[in-house]
Amino acid sequence: MREIKHIAIFGAGGLGRNMAKLLGHKKTMRLVAACDSGGYALCPTGISAETLDLIPPGASVADLAGIGVASLDGIGDLLLCHEQYDGIFLSLPNLPNEFIPQIVQRIADSGFKGVVVDALKRTRAVEMILGMRETLQKAGITYITGAGATPGLLTAAAALAAQSFVEVESVDVYFGVGIANWDSYRATVREDIAHMDGFNVERVAQMSDEEVNAELDKRNGILELVNMEHADDIMLEVAGVVGREKVRVGGIVDTRNPKKPVSTNVKITGITFDGKRSSNTFILGDETSMAANVNGPALGYMKTAFWMNQQGISGVYTSAELMPRFPH
């Protein structure tokens, strides 16, 4: 594997573009490839965030002069060049649940032997990835799932905070997200709406942008989410920290204001070996954006995955089992 790791982003929407910006701060990792529904772009000397921003949101990386290639199967074409990169960040839409697992199957079949990190959110989607353990192990891929903010940073904080206890009674994740302009986060906002009463993944998939806008208008742009189907539950269960039924995830998303409506936090309550009940709390500062809290951990977990891959450890791990490392 290369000294400076070559990174590909599968998906060049808001999440992927922010990952490109974050990678611009790193000397030990370099963005060399991106793909989307319109094609792919590949440049071993590096693709900067500024280059990606030459194409407007919604346009394809295929339009990038000199390095873009139009294709009906940008992912498949980029997988043919898998020797060109060491790590893949999956910044594709999370919905439908099967979408990313199907892509992962294609990655496993391609002969790629590096690391893959996702920022999946739904329990069902992470469950599907966990079911691919053997496939990914045989392929020699080190895969870390649920490696964003929540699940991800906050799930890891819960697994860490649990160490004070012999029995964990509850894990409560409550997040606040402020988005200045939902256009940049179309997929994320749709996912959030799908968590609300009366909606589901299938219904949201069929909604037009106008219908989404109308739903946001009804609520003054504010989405309040309770008892979300979030993979923090299965990840903490698989890590042996607590049964999934004791993990609750909720939050408030303001789609019209970049200020967070509440401070994102996770509270872990349990019983100590000397019989005391107590709660440990991890609170994220209001000034960090969703993008900082998703992409930072994802890249940190990618560094951990590179280390594991070098040690010959492949298969699927979750962010609750590993400490993200700090890439420079």
Place this chain on the structure above:
Amino acid sequence: MREIKHIAIFGAGGLGRNMAKLLGHKKTMRLVAACDSGGYALCPTGISAETLDLIPPGASVADLAGIGVASLDGIGDLLLCHEQYDGIFLSLPNLPNEFIPQIVQRIADSGFKGVVVDALKRTRAVEMILGMRETLQKAGITYITGAGATPGLLTAAAALAAQSFVEVESVDVYFGVGIANWDSYRATVREDIAHMDGFNVERVAQMSDEEVNAELDKRNGILELVNMEHADDIMLEVAGVVGREKVRVGGIVDTRNPKKPVSTNVKITGITFDGKRSSNTFILGDETSMAANVNGPALGYMKTAFWMNQQGISGVYTSAELMPRFPH
């Protein structure tokens, strides 16, 4: 390695005895050996915390009927039986700084090939352990240093919280400890006094219990500590999170009241990739004892070390680089 891991505690003072109590809650780990300056005790079917409590504080595990053996070198004798255990928790006095590193050298020389975890606190001591990387790697030992509360739980929280940022500006650890009766934590309280202005490790080592008592009396039993020499700094530097000069550790120890005088917390301030300054905070509940916050993480890191050892990974790691796992 055994399915149910056999654990030895080197040192049977307050810390070691609480580890015995914690191990009493675990089905996958079993305390089988303990040693102290008076000898050792070994029982492959298990030594309960209740058994250890049959001997009064200050007395030796050598006095345990049936399983205790008096010896001038309890550690050396127990190391001759190293096939009897898979993991060692070092609950020996931390001072002088060279003491634990010297014991670690003996462990490396003994032929033991399992895992070792310490709860060292001083920067200098952890530095010495980090210097033994090659020795421990060659010996086939997986060693995790600084795996208590601070350094340990809070250092790991800082490394995790740093993921929101591209640059960490400061890490501030501030702890509150309440001890009902300092007699049970003689070594710990002495260590704390050594951190205060006008004291050092050598001076404290020569103080009698009466002199320690007199110092505590002067301060109504309260020790306020600032800018402590604590290994959180070197551990976060080695993990690549932040330069050691940006890590500050302080706290208040009340030696006459089990209630914590302040809530233990760590605050991580940094700059995000999108140029915002923010702080993430991890706060421990006041109801968890120092013992719960030290021994829980130490055992969690031991589980991680067992996994690494099984994967063929040996050498020295710090609690800032790894996620502790949750033993049952």
